[in-house]
Amino acid sequence: MTDTQNLLENRPPSLATHFLQRVEATPDKEAYRYPVPPASGRGPDEWRPLTWRESADRVFAIAAGLIALGVQPEERVALASSTRVEWILGDLGVLCAGAATTTVYPSTNAEETAFILADSGSRVLIAEDGAQLAKVREKRDELPDLAHVVVIEAEDATPAGDDPEGWVLSLAELEKRGAAHLDEHPDAVRERTDALRSDQLATLIYTSGTTGRPKGVRLAHDSWSYMAIAIGTQEGLLYPDDMQYLWLPLAHVFGKVLTAGQIYVGHTTAVDGRVDKIIENLPVVRPTYMCGVPRIFEKVYNGVAQKAREGGGAKYKIFQWAAGVARDYAKISQDNFRRTGTASVPFGLKAQHAAADKLVYAKLREAFGGRLRAAVSGSAALAPEIGYFFAGAGINILEGYGLTESSAASFLNPPDYRTGTVGKAFPGTEVRFADDGEVLLRGPGIMEGYHGLPELTAQVLESDGWFHTGDIGELSPDGYLRITDRKKDLIKTSGGKYVAPAEVEGQFKAVCPFVSNILVHGSDRNYCTALIALDEPTIMGWAQEHGLAGKSYAEVVDTAAVRELIDGYVQRLNEGLQRWQTIKKFRLLPRDLDVEHGELTPSLKMKRPVVEREYKALIEDMYAGTREA
Structure with a gap:
């Protein structure tokens, strides 16, 4: 039995347990880094650190605050916020309270937000600001189960005249209540985490379907515990001294799963969901790895090409030549490695590549902060030509594959990756193919089913645990999966959104x-x-x-x-x-x-x-x- 197999077979019941183990192991190590805009509104943000111990103090306060509000195990607490450190702390607080997180995109309109909150039976909503609060105020009559709204931005947590007493409070107030509750009941949170079962509901992530109404995907604590180890033990992927740049929406399963691997490994994550700040943040954060959807890499490529165009005809011709060299270099080196185990290229191409590196590639790597070891692309297919360009430029984009229903990650390319494939299955995940070539998955990451929709669940989840992905694929003899077509009529944009x-x-x-x-x-x-x-x-x-x-x-x-x-x-x-x-x-x-x-x-x-x-x-x-x- 390998070390990974042993770890998986003896995994903790929940991600909350992983978190407590991480805090105990490296309490004073930096866990998160987050931006604080200058008071004047001008100038660069200040990036502040948060250690694992400091994170645990806030997580316990949030968990105890929810318990003080009457939240019971497996009851739902919704999160409607952009990606920020409070989202992660809030989610961990929900898990440590024994409750389950319902994720809501902050861009979701009032009608669909109300549907998700009602369908999930959410008792509490952690809302980012006044805009999110306004949505539920508008639909409050449709949300009889929603007992409290906790607002992250304290200045927006002002009760309106017709709000029920105590209906709105700030996150700071919730943490203050939690601290007082812990003074009286110091073991309250530990008792909840100790009682967590692996099959207990941890997360409800709503994904749009062909019916027009989003479906709640039920993911158990065991799914996240499994993902933490499966990602954290991937060879050559994560290291304790890594710096991750996390900007993906945490309401999306791809963004959320990134918190699991980080907790297991214990590296630092810089958190900022402002997409318009990515280019500005990268040289400041200097990540060693980051994850994204294809559209981000498309934007970077198009931006570099556009900048070259603006520099005049000669500069653009140099870029086009360098892009062609990068693609040829990546294709040939990957092909040779696959056939011979050595990523060799002809001498002439190697010389061209060295020249192009000085002229183009080095500047591109510097734009990513200069330390980027690898980037993981998921949620939709990356155009192979874009993948080959970045590979040849020295930025390794590892494509992966998974769905909300499989806790985001089922396949990932190893360091010896193959552009155009989604890599190999995670240990503990099984794959087989239906007669029509549809990819079927089974393993700990697979959902329990769709919330309150047994008939829809039965359409995709067999009684013996095999999940029908709706995608057509093929597996190479050495285990690399290539997705070749979509069985479903559902389409996904390069930004990872289903339509x-x-x-x-x-x-x-x-x-x-x-x-x-x-x-x-x-x-x-x-x-x-x-x-x-x-x-x-x-x-x-x-x-x-x-x-x-x-x-x-x-x-x-x-x-x-x-x-x-x-x-x-x-x-x-x-x-x-x-x-x-x-x-x-x-x-x-x-x-x-x-x-x-x-x-x-x-x-x-x-x-x-x-x-x-x-x-x-x-x-x-x-x-x-x-x-x-």
Whole structure:
């Protein structure tokens, strides 16, 4: 039995236990680092440290405060906040109180926030600021179970005149109550953590589905305990002296799982979820590793390319040459390593690579802080050409694979990674394939099921524990997984957000009286677009009334007046969508879809692959030359 197998078989029942063990092992080591903006509002942020002991003091105060508010084991406490150190402390406080965390994206609108809180039965909400508080105030009549709202930003924790007494309090007040409770009951938190069972609910993470309503994925304490060891023991991935830069949304399973491996290994994490601060923070934090979604690496690449363009034709030609050298270098070295065990390249390419390193790659590495050993990319597929570029530039991007339903991480590339694959399965995770090539997973990271949805659970989770991922894949003889297709109709943007196209398409048809067919596109893209076919009789009637008589259908839909007309309906649609679902660009098709061209089935269902293939040029045009996030 290997050391990792032994650790996994004898793992603690919960991440809370891992946390207490970490505090005991390295109490005075820096655990977290977080930014504090200057009082004047000008100048750089001050980065302040928090040791494991100091973190534990706050976690225990939060846990005891929740216990003092009457929170019982497995009751839900929701967190609606951007990524910040208080999110991590709050989550650990919830776990140490024996309760379960419900995650809510801070960008979620009031209606969906209320649905998640009601569906989860959350008793307490830890809200970041007044904006999050306002959402639940608006929907308070729909949330009879919500007994308290704890606001992180103390200045925003001001009760309104019609708030029930004690309904709103600040995080500082909660911690003060917790400290007083510990004075009277010093073992209150320890008793809760000691009583935790591995099968007890730890987290409810809501993920959107094709029904339009988010589903609550139930993850047990054992899932996070397993993830802590599975990630923490990956060869060459994490070290105790590492500095992680954590900016990913902690409401997302990818962001949350990063806290588990860190607790197990005990390295420092710099926490700041402000995406607009990433470029500024990297040279200050100087991370040794970080995780991201493909869009971040796309933005960096596009930013470097754009900067080269702005420098003039000669500078841009140098960048293009260097990018080509990086890709060739990475492809050849990876291929040779796979065949011979040695990452060798021809002498001429090696010389070109050395020259390109001085001109381009070294500056790129310096922009990441100069110490980045590896970056992990997940949540969506990274374009291989982007991966090869960074690999050749000396920034190793290790792709991984997992889902919310598998606690985020099931596969990860080892240090001898292969671009275009998602690596090897974590120890303790089993993989097999259905007859149609669908990837099936089984292991401690797999969810208990969807909260309150037994029928939906049964559709994806077999009685013997095998989970149907909805993705098609293939496994190399030595265990590297490649995801080749999506079985589900659900699409995921390169920012890691799920979008149900049928839902958006249905909403547009309800808004726009002129539409006949619409296809929403956005899988592995940085935003959603749409191909729209208009109903010919309706739009031709409108054209007759607006000075476009005598024109053909194709001519009508190509006019600025019609594009402006449909744009108005697209904007109206977007007002009711989450940000990542919105349609950023659209193109009107020169004719309607039909059965004769093979775009519709006899029952008039749209064949997405056929339409996307036929109008590939229009789709690519909507993404050409953009750097939009």
